[in-house]
Amino acid sequence: MARASKTVNGVQLTAPPQELVREPLVANQRGLGWLSDAVAGISERPTPKWWWPAFLTSLGLMTVCFAMIAYLMSTGVGVWGLGHPVMWGWAIVNFVWWIGIGHAGTLISAILFLLRQRWRTAVNRAAEAMTIFAVMCAGIFPVIHVGRIWFAWWLFPIPNANSIWPQFRSPLMWDVFAVSTYFTVSLLFWYMGLIPDLAVMRDRAKTKLKKFAYGLFSLGWLGANRHWSNYEKAYLLLAGLSTPLVLSVHSIVSLDFSVSQLPGWHTTIFPPYFVAGAVFSGFGMVLTLLIPLRKMCGLEDVITMRHIELMCKVTLATGTIVGYAYGMEVFIAWYSGNPYEQFAFWNRAFGPYWWSYWIMLSCNVFIPQLFWFKKVRRNLAVVWVMSILVNVGMWFERFVIVVTSLNRDFLPANWGYYVPTWVDILTYVGTFGLFFTFFLLFLRFLPIVAIAEVKGVIPQADPHHPLGGAKPGAHH
Amino acid sequence: MSDIFPKWTNRLPALVLAGVAVMGTAGVAGAWYYFTPKYTRVGYQPIQPVNFSHNIHVDQVGLDCRYCHNGVEKSWYSNIPSSTLCMNCHSQVLKDDPRLALVAESATTGKPIPWVQVHKVPDYVYFNHSVHVNRGISCVHCHGQINQMDEVRHAQPLSMTFCLECHRDPAQKIRGLEHVFDLNWQAPSPTAQIDEGQRLVEEWNVQKLDNCSTCHR
Numbered sequence: 059m060a061r062a063s064k065t066v067n068g069v070q071l072t073a074p075p076q077e078l079v080r081e082p083l084v085a086n087q088r089g090l091g092w093l094s095d096a097v098a099g100i101s102e103r104p105t106p107k108w109w110w111p112a113f114l115t116s117l118g119l120m121t122v123c124f125a126m127i128a129y130l131m132s133t134g135v136g137v138w139g140l141g142h143p144v145m146w147g148w149a150i151v152n153f154v155w156w157i158g159i160g161h162a163g164t165l166i167s168a169i170l171f172l173l174r175q176r177w178r179t180a181v182n183r184a185a186e187a188m189t190i191f192a193v194m195c196a197g198i199f200p201v202i203h204v205g206r207i208w209f210a211w212w213l214f215p216i217p218n219a220n221s222i223w224p225q226f227r228s229p230l231m232w233d234v235f236a237v238s239t240y241f242t243v244s245l246l247f248w249y250m251g252l253i254p255d256l257a258v259m260r261d262r263a264k265t266k267l268k269k270f271a272y273g274l275f276s277l278g279w280l281g282a283n284r285h286w287s288n289y290e291k292a293y294l295l296l297a298g299l300s301t302p303l304v305l306s307v308h309s310i311v312s313l314d315f316s317v318s319q320l321p322g323w324h325t326t327i328f329p330p331y332f333v334a335g336a337v338f339s340g341f342g343m344v345l346t347l348l349i350p351l352r353k354m355c356g357l358e359d360v361i362t363m364r365h366i367e368l369m370c371k372v373t374l375a376t377g378t379i380v381g382y383a384y385g386m387e388v389f390i391a392w393y394s395g396n397p398y399e400q401f402a403f404w405n406r407a408f409g410p411y412w413w414s415y416w417i418m419l420s421c422n423v424f425i426p427q428l429f430w431f432k433k434v435r436r437n438l439a440v441v442w443v444m445s446i447l448v449n450v451g452m453w454f455e456r457f458v459i460v461v462t463s464l465n466r467d468f469l470p471a472n473w474g475y476y477v478p479t480w481v482d483i484l485t486y487v488g489t490f491g492l493f494f495t496f497f498l499l500f501l502r503f504l505p506i507v508a509i510a511e512v513k514g515v516i517p518q519a520d521p522h523h524p525l526g527g528a529k530p531g532a533h534h
Numbered sequence: 535m536s537d538i539f540p541k542w543t544n545r546l547p548a549l550v551l552a553g554v555a556v557m558g559t560a561g562v563a564g565a566w567y568y569f570t571p572k573y574t575r576v577g578y579q580p581i582q583p584v585n586f587s588h589n590i591h592v593d594q595v596g597l598d599c600r601y602c603h604n605g606v607e608k609s610w611y612s613n614i615p616s617s618t619l620c621m622n623c624h625s626q627v628l629k630d631d632p633r634l635a636l637v638a639e640s641a642t643t644g645k646p647i648p649w650v651q652v653h654k655v656p657d658y659v660y661f662n663h664s665v666h667v668n669r670g671i672s673c674v675h676c677h678g679q680i681n682q683m684d685e686v687r688h689a690q691p692l693s694m695t696f697c698l699e700c701h702r703d704p705a706q707k708i709r710g711l712e713h714v715f716d717l718n719w720q721a722p723s724p725t726a727q728i729d730e731g732q733r734l735v736e737e738w739n740v741q742k743l744d745n746c747s748t749c750h751r
Contacts, residue, residue, distance in 0.1 A: 219570040220694035260538070273538040 082517045083177055085359040090513050093360070097255075097507045098262055100355045108354065109502065116494035123488020126481050127202055135205045137481045144464045144476035149203035151456040152486050154311055155339070156196035157237065158332075158452060161304055162340025163189025164244055167251070168300035171293075177368055179511035180361045183255075184351065185344050186248040187506075191496040192343070193241045195489040200233065202485075229313040236310040240303050247296045253279050254289065255505040308336040315459060322402035322463035325390065331383035335452060338376035338422070341369050342448030347497070349442045351506070360507055367435045373448060374429035380455075381423035398468070406462045410475055414454050414462070421451025571693035578688035580650040584636050585685070592681040592717070599673055599715045610662040614649055617641040652686050653677065660751045667715075670708035670734055674717040675700070681717045701744045705731030708740065 065071070084093070130137055140147050163185040170178040201210045213234045215223055224231050257279035260272035279285055309329035316328040345366065352361040391403040406415045425447055428434045435441065461476050500506065517523050567573055591597050600606060602615040617640035624634055640647045653676070655661050667673070673680060678689020690696055700707045708731045713719040721727035734740070 219572075219691075221698045222694070266538075269538045 081362065081364040083180065083362070083364070084512065084516045085362045087517070088359050089518060090516065093512060093516065094258060094262075094509055096356065096360065097505045097509045098259055100501070100506060101259070101503055102262065102264075105502065106354070109498065113495065113498045116491045116498060119488050119491020120495045121488075121491070122484055123198075123492055126485040126488055127198070129481060130202060130485070131207050135203070137479060139476055139478040139482055141474065141476070143467045143472045143474050144461055146203075146460050146464060147476055148478050148482040148486055149199045150314075150460050151453065152489065153196050153199035153203075154332075154456045154460075155449075155453050156192045156199075156489065157311060158308060158336035158339045158456075159343045159449070160189040160192040160196065160240070160244070160340065161308060161333070161336035162344050163187070163192075164240075164247075164300050164304045165337055165340065166344070167247060168297040169304060171297045172301060176515040177365055179508055179515050180365050181344060181348060181369070181507075182511070183248075183251065183504075183508045184348060184500075184506050185340075186244065186251070187497065187500045187504075188343060188347060189244050189340075190241070190248060191493045191500075193237065193244065194496070195493050197237060197241070198489065198492075200230075200237075229310065229317045232310045233314060236303075236307045240307045243296065243300050243303055247300055249275075250289070250292060250296060251508055251511075252504065253277055254281065254510040255508060257281065258509055259505060304337075305333055308332045315463075320463050321396070321398040322406070322459070325387060327383055327386055327390075331380065331387075334376045334379035334383065335422075335455060338373060338380055338426075339449050339452035341373045341376065342445045342452070345369055345373070345441060345445035346449070349438055349445070351501070355501070355506065357507060360512060363436055366438070366441060367432075370429045370435040370441060373445070374426050377422055377426035377429075377448070381419075384419065384423065401466070402463060405466050406458055409462060409466065411458065411462045411465065414458050418451050418454040418458050421447045422455060425451075571691035571696070575688050575691055575693075578652060579685055580652065582650055582685065583648050585633055587684040588680045588686065589682055589684050599717075606663045606667055608664055610660075610664060612663045617647055652688055653692065655692060659749050661749070668711070669738055669740055670711060670714060671700070672709060672714045672717065672719070675707055679717055697749065698744060701748070702742060704740050704742065705735050707731065708734045708738075710734065 088096075138147060138149070163182075166178050166185045167182045170182075201207060204210050204213075212218075213224060213231070215226075224234075253276055256272050256276035260269060260276050263269045263272055309332065312328035312332035315323040316325055318324060348361055349366065352358050388403050391399045394400075406412075425444060428440075428444065434444075465476055466473055513519060591602075592599070602619060603612045604615070606612040617637050620634075620637050621641045624637060628634055629638075636647055639645075676690055676692065678687070680686065680689075705728055709719070709721065709727075710730070721730060
């Protein structure tokens with residue numbers, strides 16, 4: 059392979075070898091105008107054929123979710139499979155699972171922003187939307203698992219006729235504050251990032267209603283220098299605010315378990331291990347959503363193979379951290395010499411729920427190791443299936459933590475076997491309806507890629523690029 | 535953007551803010567007033583099957599509470615007297631009065647008079663009458679001035695706040711045992727109440743007892 063070289067001022071400059079050249083973040087030399095058309099066009103074109111069946115299915119499932127909640131409220135928690143000694147079941151598993159999925163959005167939008175990872179721009183909008191909808195699904199479970207749902211407002215510190223406050227020393231209370239803060243900040247961050255793009259949608263809108271709606275939510279954005287200056291500062295501030303939240307929320311969720319004194323729960327590794335698992339499952343979900351999405355919306359040049367590969371690498375890294383945590387838990391159980399701790403972990407791997415432990419290990423630790431291979435990372439079908447397995451594994455991780463720690467109490471008289479009921483299962487399946495109903499509405503009405511941000515990282519945005527710079531007559 | 539938004543929309547943010555403020559205040563004030571036991575319970579005064587007046591029996595005749603509610607010092611429950619107890623007097627006083635026909639009938643047949651219960655605490659609340667009246671809590675603290683009522687009325691909210699006000703600071707209510715059944719008694723001054731209350735709290739070793747399991751067992 060002959061490498062191009064030229065001599066400048068007597069120094070011979072050689073172009074880097076082909077395999078070291080970075081793939082551009084927007085492929086096929088697509089320009090700025092093309093990008094606006096490609097992204098805004100998704101919601102401007104007539105509704106695609108696949109959208110309605112997908113939306114109606116999601117809507118149906120969402121109805122199932124609410125019907126199950128109504129049944130639960132009218133009948134009582136007995137409709138779930140909970141029973142002595144397993145008093146926490148699918149509701150808590152699903153809560154932790156959904157809230158974990160939410161973590162990728164904030165990580166991509168905040169931490170990767172602060173780390174100057176420019177590739178985040180193509181995926182951050184959809185990932186943040188995923189975060190918000192996942193937190194909504196997660197929020198349902200702690201509220202409905204309290205049994206008397208009409209008293210759930212007692213979780214909030216509101217002055218009341220009982221003259222008492224919630225128990226501020228309980229991690230369940232910290233959860234309320236952590237999750238509600240997380241939801242609020244994520245929503246604000248997402249919405250603020252949307253403002254310049256909503257203005258684009260407003261300016262391109264044809265109907266009066268669309269002009270009004272996009273106009274209302276774009277808050278009078280004109281793209282003026284002052285607007286951009288304020289926007290960039292606010293974005294940086296919100297990124298700074300969200301960054302600790304990525305770490306704090308799942309740490310606090312993990313304290314729900316580790317503050318208690320149950321073998322298998324009472325460990326100091328829980329907060330970092332939960333955060334790694336959350337990012338792992340979040341990236342799994344982002345891949346699951348974006349691989350079909352880029353195809354269906356014609357965004358292969360924006361969400362490129364390079365993006366997919368990078369996300370696979372994050373998944374590999376976090377999956378390996380999770381694997382290390384599993385190993386360390388087992389090691390500490392042995393090293394501590396505590397027979398109860400040892401029994402809890404023996405019971406996980408070889409007790410009545412042995413299958414859930416091995417599904418967890420396979421999906422979270424063994425299978426993601428395939429991402430070491432570039433061939434695997436570049437095979438969309440394989441990546442997609444593996445991304446789903448990541449979330450299967452992460453669901454089972456929470457199942458293992460919640461159920462196997464509870465089902466063998468200290469006395470054999472308090473041993474039991476937990477089985478979910480059809481209500482448990484349909485409630486969980488129904489939350490997918492809720493998630494996808496919102497996600498499909500998001501696809502249909504909002505710009506699913508951050509147009510303004512991608513324009514900033516497009517090769518042509520670089521003044522030194524052959525096609526770039528503010529040359530007279532340049533196309534914008 | 536003048537072609538998108540008509541001029542009146544300039545006033546919209548202010549209107550929305552004002553609306554939120556008004557509705558928010560109304561919502562909070564409404565819940566504050568209507569959704570508490572102060573509103574839902576106080577003033578409840580059902581019509582009883584017999585037109586019994588506590589006012590006549592206590593203030594005019596001079597009966598002690600314990601003549602009829604004779605279990606109150608010994609039991610968690612302050613009993614409703616049986617109709618035979620009424621007949622101790624009413625076999626001679628007003629014995630043919632039609633207003634007492636039901637009492638006489640009940641005393642003969644043994645079928646109880648269907649009194650309507652006025653004061654109720656939820657079944658998840660454990661309440662013991664004897665421990666209260668034996669430690670200086672008067673009937674009047676929870677039931678109001680029953681001695682002045684012709685028909686019994688719910689005088690206090692009996693909400694958790696109501697219980698906790700006293701449980702968190704018993705000295706403000708506790709009185710000497712000689713005044714427990716004297717519903718008209720009041721400490722000579724608020725400071726005298728506190729001084730005497732604090733003395734009794736110490737003497738009787740009254741604890742604050744504001745744990746959940748004090749009442750929710």
